[in-house]
Amino acid sequence: MSLVISYEECLQYVQNELNSFMHGELKPWTERQQLNYSMIVNVKNGRVPRPIPKLVQKIMGVFGFHLEARRIRQEDRFVAEYTLVDADEIKAFCSQSV
Numbered sequence: 001m002s003l004v005i006s007y008e009e010c011l012q013y014v015q016n017e018l019n020s021f022m023h024g025e026l027k028p029w030t031e032r033q034q035l036n037y038s039m040i041v042n043v044k045n046g047r048v049p050r051p052i053p054k055l056v057q058k059i060m061g062v063f064g065f066h067l068e069a070r071r072i073r074q075e076d077r078f079v080a081e082y083t084l085v086d087a088d089e090i091k092a093f094c095s096q097s098v
Contacts, residue, residue, distance in 0.1 A: 002083050003093065004081055004082070005081065005082045005083070007079060007080040007081060007082070010060055013063075018040065035059070039055065051079075051080060054069070056080075057069050065084060068085065070082075
């Protein structure tokens with residue numbers, strides 16, 4: 001059993017999770033996760049100039065979802081999509097993304 005998730009769905013999930021942090025909590029969290037604070041704020045606020053599939057995959061991993069990433073061709077461009085294969089992670093993702 002596996003679940004295929006689009007880049008856009010994962011980005012939306014990440015943005016929702018990042019927006020759930022209380023004021024002052026995000027910077028210490030990014031430091032603990034060894035993530036770039038400025039980039040995380042840009043992701044949170046939807047100000048990323050181009051797709052960032054590896055960063056989205058990394059953040060999803062921090063949130064407990066271990067994704068397998070791949071690029072697929074859609075019409076005239078390539079897009080990222082992810083696959084969740086762990087049954088517990090699939091159940092958790094489906095219940096949280098509703």
